[in-house]
Amino acid sequence: MPSLLRCLCLFALCLALPVRAAELAVDLGHGARTYTTAELLARSDARQVDIPHDVAFKRAMHYRAVPLKALLDGAGADDALLFVAGDGFAVEIPAAQINRAHGSEAWLAIEEPNHPWPAIAEDKGGAGPFYVVWTHPEDMRVSQEQWPFQLAAIRRLQPVAERFPAIVPEATLKPNGAVRRGFAVFQRTCFACHTLNGEGDARLGPDLNIPHSPTEYLREDLLRAYIRDPQSLRRWPQARMPGFDRRALTDAELDALLAYLRHMATRKRRP
Incomplete structure (x- = not known):
């Protein structure tokens, strides 16, 4: 006692x-x-x-x-x-x-x-x-x-393209096209936790292109559901990723983000 x-x-x-x-x-x-x-x-x-x-x-x-x-x-x-x-x-x-x-x-x-x-x-x-x-x-x-x-x-x-050239889409793409818009969405919503092609300042989440982009191993409907609510796809107590509802990420922004990720899956650069 x-x-x-x-x-x-x-x-x-x-x-x-x-x-x-x-x-x-x-x-x-x-x-x-x-x-x-x-x-x-x-x-x-x-x-x-x-x-x-x-x-x-x-x-x-x-x-x-x-x-x-x-x-x-x-x-x-x-x-x-x-x-x-x-x-x-x-x-x-x-x-x-x-x-x-x-x-x-x-x-x-x-x-x-x-x-x-x-x-x-x-x-x-x-x-x-x-x-x-x-x-x-x-x-x-x-x-x-x-x-x-x-x-x-x-x-x-410094500007992101100078610091992390491996995350930048193909230079010949239209400035207002889906991939370029998705690149902006990626920087705002994903780059805070994830790297891409091994580049970025964050170390909280996995790389989104190396060795595989999520667009390569998840059906699009499952990937969309995962971004909206990560726990809807697989549930675990230590999950850190927040969900992005339509106030945080509109459907059009999500479309553009997936276009960027699909594009970058063809532009892998290993660190």
């Missing part, structure tokens, strides 16, 4: 301990800048932000946050920014989308050491120390991938 009591006391003490102060690295090409939890919480532009439909927690949430664009001074209108999470997730967000004066607004939510956020799910841990959240995300159709949590770093990027 004494040992059980001791264990319970230690467990209670662990729950009472504050979250360790964290750091966020921001590199816009002019020298890296590191922001600490305490520094961000002390900023004059920090405020409470209410998110009615939070992407990670699937409910209303309230955060202490700062406007994300205030941390991105020096980012050009045409710059792409890479948001890297501690779990290997990486997503590109155009600087122009963050710096817009109207519509959706991006915020950097900061986990307060003495008021930690709840766990997202039993197998996913927490969303802290930093989390990009959006007010009025519907105004600019902000995708669920553009809500990166467990954020560790933000950095400016």
